[in-house]
Amino acid sequence: MMIFALVLVPALAGVAAVALRHDRARRALLVLTALAHAGLTGAAWVVLPGPILGGWLALDAPARLFLSVTSMLFLAAAVYAVGYLAREPHGAEKDFEDGSLFTNAPEAVFTACLLWFLAAMTLVTASQHFGLLWVAIEATTLASAPLIYFHRHHRSLEATWKYLLICSVGIALALLGNFFLVVAASTPEAAPVPMVLGELTARARQLHGPWLKAAFVFLLVGYGTKMGLAPLHTWLPDAHSESPSVISALLSGALLNCAFLGILRAHQVCAAAGQAVFGQGLLVGFGLISMAVAAVFILGQADYKRLLAYSSVEHMGILALGIGLGGAATFGAMLHAVNHSLTKAALFLVAGNILAAYKTKSTADVRGVARLLPVSGVLWVAGFFAITGAPPFGPFLSEFTILKAALDQGRGAVAVAYLALLALVFIGMATVVLRMAQGESGRATQREPWLAVFPPAALAATVLVLGVYVPPALGRALQEAAQAVGGF
Amino acid sequence: MNLELVLILVVLTNLKLLGSSRLGSSIRTVGVQGLLLGLLPLVAGHDLTARVWLLAAGGAVIKGVMFPWMLMRALRDAEVRREVEPFVGMLTSILIGIVALGASFWLGHRLPLPRPAGSLLLVPVALSAILLGLFLIVSRRKAVSQVLGFLVMENGIYVFGVGVVQETSLLVELGVLLDVFVAVFVMGIIIFHISREFDHIDTDRLSMLRDWKP
């Protein structure tokens, strides 16, 4: 029942948002739905809901984890969006990059798609059936495409087209992977195994080896496109930099995790069938390549939102690396998913504030953020330290766990590459971020709206707390999730 | 109407797509392919339950009628030149198509299904459609051609699915169909916007967002 509510409440709210006339009512609906969703998620931690629809939807440990992160991020984004939408001008505005006029999409479309986006992501986390998982992930692509195209100008249109086409092609390959899985599950001796995760892991020995491996490869490539693993990441910098910062926060923080969950489910089945080593080799490879590509493009990056987007690519690489290493690194990967989502969302929201104040995305033209926007400046620098893995923030713990696991397994080369790439990214981001924060902006200090500052501050504070103290409940949930995926 | 005949007609429509130089005729060819795919569940050897009929009818209507209609409308609203303008010429495309066909049959030979499907042609035809769909996406300039390539690829995956899927999962097939429908719908809208913003639908010229600015 609760799972139904978790999916249907945002979906119906989205329908209502189209029907509502007044902007204020719509924004209130957005925040209320976010609160209701967060409440339901919290309740799911206390009273675990049982599986429904014959096991097709259930909230196991990884599902609860990712659902909570999504819900928290959506709440922060909804609160920020209220202020953002209020500040956006109605009618034509001037594009700051080439001076042409453009309009925004209607606010009703924005709010409705945002709520449907939440519904689709919830469905992804709760799906235990591979087919339903696929349908939900495709639905997230379709719900988020209009969101990227909120500012209706050339560049966002180009970004939306690339996003739509590349992600749809990738997800189509994942569908082929699904069908390969069906073939693997239908051996002539026994009855065919249904596509539900529980059944597949229980009867994993029955699965046909070569077809299972082929299925994993296609699911990895397909969902990896959506997750942003290099070399399939080409849509990510464009989409995440051209969409409004609120949307970028959700895309980087929540959507990439949903795609990661798809890969995790495939890995679960592979591990249960004894083919874990095959999958892990591929994951380590993709992980290191993603980190390397991200490092290359972060050095000398001229656009700070693209910088954050490439940082997302890097961290998705770290997640893949963690799962690929296995053992204790799986726990580290789960913790890192949580940390990265919170930090990246905070950073994107702060970037939105910087963009609103400076009206340029170029790093060369932004100076003195710490003086012009005091709170945002502090959050900007703190977020930078967090995302590059400096203590005492959360990502340090998770990245350190992965490093330790690599060294414990005796994989020295992987550990050295990992550290070197992390260092490169740190240097690249430091030159950009610190230069932006310091210096003189030439203007007087601005008063920052409360709605624009509170969400990123809350997220950043959570990351700081997680770096020092992991609550036992969260720790247990992370352990359970890691064990479910095949670690320890 | 047996399975082999339908599959060979699907291959012929793919070859025609590779060699056709007019967008209108390409869209119609994809529509014909959609109708053929609508027939596929009926001849693939499943028991003819109501679900199968629903899937067949839905597939035929959506793939054979709605997609061509939506794309023709997008094309007409875009008011662009109705030529395909590919990166790779027609001749080379057809040759690549033949090579892809040969490769698919070879691969299909190497990947035997544990539970044999209705016809030996199923896996090779599906693989060839996927390869050709990917090739169309990569080698064509206009956005509408890329959507057609995406549809061909989805058709190939659908052929594979119909051949191997069990009856209970036909519900998922319907979900897939609806997803692709909404995807094409959204793509059509985006193409309309592209044509309005840029005065062309040449995705090759959509290159403002990049990291190395010369």
Add this chain to the structure above:
Amino acid sequence: MMAFVHLLLALVLAPLLLGVINRAKALFAGRNGQPLLQLYYDLAKLLRKGAVYSRTTSGVFRAGPIAGLAAVVAALAIVPFAGTGAPVSFAGDLVLFAYLFGLMRFFTVIAALDTGSAFEGMGASREVQFAALAEPVLFLALAALARQAGSLSLTGILGAVTPAGPAWALVAVALLVVLLAENARIPVDDPNTHLELTMIHEVMVLDHGGPDFAFILYGAALKLWVLGALLVGVVLPGENILLSLVAMLALAVAVGVIESTMARLRLLRVPQLLVGAGALAALALILVMR
């Protein structure tokens, strides 16, 4: 014995095919058209005339038409008709078959180039380009048939054709396109045009006159018969000679209809048509090989 009957039939009836084609085209155009036996009258007239040879030509020019005719008569000896075996048949004779056409074309081309005129050179280059594309199509179609029959001889192949199934239909279509291309029919080439820009085959034979031209015309008629016999043998395998003869005439009418209803393709498009036919033949081969 029956094989030689077929040879005789071909030698006598080949010009009738061209007459039927022209009559069909005329009827489509609403005219009465030439008499059916017009080509016979033309051949008789040409054989009685003298020939004029340009001073720039050499013995090659004089030898060309005769060598071409000899090549096509040799090809005629290899093709079976109506279930009767061919007078000459051995394993691998289908390769010889294809290359006899190549030989005939070669002689036409060098005779044309021998005149030293740029005009003929242009026609020669176009013709050879199209033939280079049509030859693989012929080979692929024959390979598909050979694989199905398990024999490398035309007699064996046409004896074992099963007229059903998608591969058979694809091969038939491919062979039809090869027939149109090799005989310089619309949509590949217009046999009636004499405009500079549009001639392909016609331009090469422009300089011949008298008996030489008679040999060329007769050779073209025989070529049409040979390829038509191949196509009829694939479409209508059987032992009935009368039925096959009627099928040949029907094929001639069909060619006439095609010529009347289609326009000649742009020169850019002809390679695409041929490669498309090649794709169909390749698909047939792939289907037969699994």
